[in-house]
Amino acid sequence: MTLFTRPFVITCLATFFFYLSFYLILPVMPLYVADMGGTSTQLGLIIGLFAFMAMVLRPPAGWIIDTRGSFLVLVTGVAIFFLASLGYVLARSVEAVLALRLFHGMGMGLFPTAAAVVVAEVAPLSRRGEAMGWFGIANSAGMVIGPTTGTAVSIRMGFPVLFLLAGGVAFLGLACLAMLPRPGKPSGRRGQPASLGDFYSPAALLPSLILLFLYVPYGAMVAFIPIIATQRGLANAGIFYTVFALAVLLVRAKAGQISDRRGRAAVILPGMLVASVAFATLGLTSGTVGVLASAAIYGVAFGAVQPALLALTADRVRPEERGKAMGTFYTAWELGISSGAVAAGLLLKVAEFPVMWLWSAGMPVLGALLSLKARSSSLPRVSS
Numbered sequence: 001m002t003l004f005t006r007p008f009v010i011t012c013l014a015t016f017f018f019y020l021s022f023y024l025i026l027p028v029m030p031l032y033v034a035d036m037g038g039t040s041t042q043l044g045l046i047i048g049l050f051a052f053m054a055m056v057l058r059p060p061a062g063w064i065i066d067t068r069g070s071f072l073v074l075v076t077g078v079a080i081f082f083l084a085s086l087g088y089v090l091a092r093s094v095e096a097v098l099a100l101r102l103f104h105g106m107g108m109g110l111f112p113t114a115a116a117v118v119v120a121e122v123a124p125l126s127r128r129g130e131a132m133g134w135f136g137i138a139n140s141a142g143m144v145i146g147p148t149t150g151t152a153v154s155i156r157m158g159f160p161v162l163f164l165l166a167g168g169v170a171f172l173g174l175a176c177l178a179m180l181p182r183p184g185k186p187s188g189r190r191g192q193p194a195s196l197g198d199f200y201s202p203a204a205l206l207p208s209l210i211l212l213f214l215y216v217p218y219g220a221m222v223a224f225i226p227i228i229a230t231q232r233g234l235a236n237a238g239i240f241y242t243v244f245a246l247a248v249l250l251v252r253a254k255a256g257q258i259s260d261r262r263g264r265a266a267v268i269l270p271g272m273l274v275a276s277v278a279f280a281t282l283g284l285t286s287g288t289v290g291v292l293a294s295a296a297i298y299g300v301a302f303g304a305v306q307p308a309l310l311a312l313t314a315d316r317v318r319p320e321e322r323g324k325a326m327g328t329f330y331t332a333w334e335l336g337i338s339s340g341a342v343a344a345g346l347l348l349k350v351a352e353f354p355v356m357w358l359w360s361a362g363m364p365v366l367g368a369l370l371s372l373k374a375r376s377s378s379l380p381r382v383s384s
Contacts, residue, residue: 023146044345055334057109062327077111133256147238213367219340247299283357
């Protein structure tokens with residue numbers, strides 16, 4: 001069956017611009033706040049507050065998608081990215097930046113949840129893992145370009161120009177969504193009051209918990225890699241993200257195909273163990289080579305595990321509950337990032353960076369143990 005339909009391609013293109021806007025800013029925010037005199041705790045909050053607000057909005061976003069449809073959620077998420085990027089131009093204090101990070105995080109709570117639902121809806125069941133792989137590639141393509149470009153623009157042209165550029169890219173995402181066919185709104189749940197059960201999906205808890213243990217160290221990484229990479233001799237910290245993203249691109253689509261054929265756990269379990277190796281490499285090395293090696297290793301793990309977990313989540317729920325299932329999944333995503341960033345910042349008050357990275361390496365091992373429970377439900381089983 002055909003995978004590359006118009007809704008699928010447009011959703012992936014909008015996803016590319018959304019994440020390109022995000023990754024243009026991501027690696028320079030810790031450096032921007034450090035230049036303003038921010039503390040290590042505030043550096044952690046730059047990532048933690050963004051992820052916290054995204055996490056808070058994931059469950060209601062899922063409910064809105066199930067009851068009102070995906071389109072409004074998609075557009076609102078990208079529009080927030082556009083406005084927040086322009087807002088950074090006017091920020092003059094760490095406190096103002098932290099407030100904007102809360103607002104910016106709202107966009108991350110909305111768009112990816114809705115986009116993942118659209119992809120699950122339009123992809124053939126037999127190619128769902130592959131579809132999630134390509135959806136992830138759209139994200140990773142933004143990561144390939146964004147961090148290095150964003151860092152270079154901030155150095156050569158200044159932070160305001162960078163923020164304007166990120167806003168312009170987000171606007172291109174809005175232009176893509178204007179071309180997206182608008183499906184009919186769900187009819188079965190409209191007019192009914194929301195209950196607690198509408199905001200989380202029990203069937204999505206297993207893949208969400210595994211994802212949590214993948215993203216706790218990711219939160220530490222995005223908060224402190226710009227500092228560590230610079231200390232270890234990388235003139236442009238965005239190179240770390242470029243290497244990471246290229247590794248993700250190399251494995252993502254193929255890993256999705258393997259999970260379609262051999263089951264989700266066959267990809268998730270080894271991928272989580274590889275992720276642990278990546279952070280152990282950061283903790284046990286001290287030079288530039290170790291930084292880039294860890295980026296490549298973690299990219300391979302990340303590129304394999306994430307689409308398999310997305311597909312596993314879609315496999316385990318009925319079509320009319322995909323919104324809250326993806327809301328649950330992405331809540332764990334943001335909880336992992338926010339808690340990892342904040343916990344790493346607190347840990348650095350009493351320990352050095354190597355200890356923090358080795359602590360991070362332990363998290364994916366816990367996820368690998370949990371993935372053993374996914375074996376009994378690792379093949380696609382819910383029809384679209």
